[in-house]
Amino acid sequence: QSALTQPPSASGSLGQSVTLSCTGTSSDVGGYNYVYWYQQHPGKAPRVIIYDVTKRPSGVPDRFSGSKSGNTASLTVSGLQAEDEADYYCSSYAGGNEVFGGGTKLTVL
């Protein structure tokens, strides 16, 4: 039950794009199309922004997009806005259990 690997921090300027990575193994990210991305602001509960690798729940701006290549999933945030500054976590189904990444703190410059 090893955690997925996410860079601890990332940054981008207002209006620019940033891509966050989430690396697992063939037993989790690479083996299933069940990768989720969550956004969490300080003191708040996580919010699902991407599910099943690429799908966006209703209400999530299309500035957020997900993809996967091999054992690595990615979240791209385009047209960065101030409110995008938050912690971002990925998770994946792992054949019974679920596994989370350690999270990436996104700073909007």
Add this chain to the structure above:
Amino acid sequence: EGQLVESGGGLVQPGGSLRLSCAASGFTLSSHWMHWVRQVPGKGLVWVSRVNNDGSSTVYADSVKGRFTISRDNAKNTVYLQMNSLRAEDTAVYYCAGGGTWGQGTLVTVSS
């Protein structure tokens, strides 16, 4: 829009027990696998356990296996987490989640 509300958290001594509840409103619990996820304040999310739609299949993280039990009552639209033999390292905010919806969390503090 659906909502999940956790309750049952609080302060408990090491070795003690607590039962967390997660009540759904505007959300049909029986349609979804449900999970418990915990987060030490200031730290990352950690998956704890999940139960399938009808409660017949449960899975646990190694760190809680044998001590925690997840269950659900679809008639009451509620999911539970029975936590026994609690340790200091179980201190965290516990969230229930499923079908893309998360609750607001309930704080469990294990301390003497």
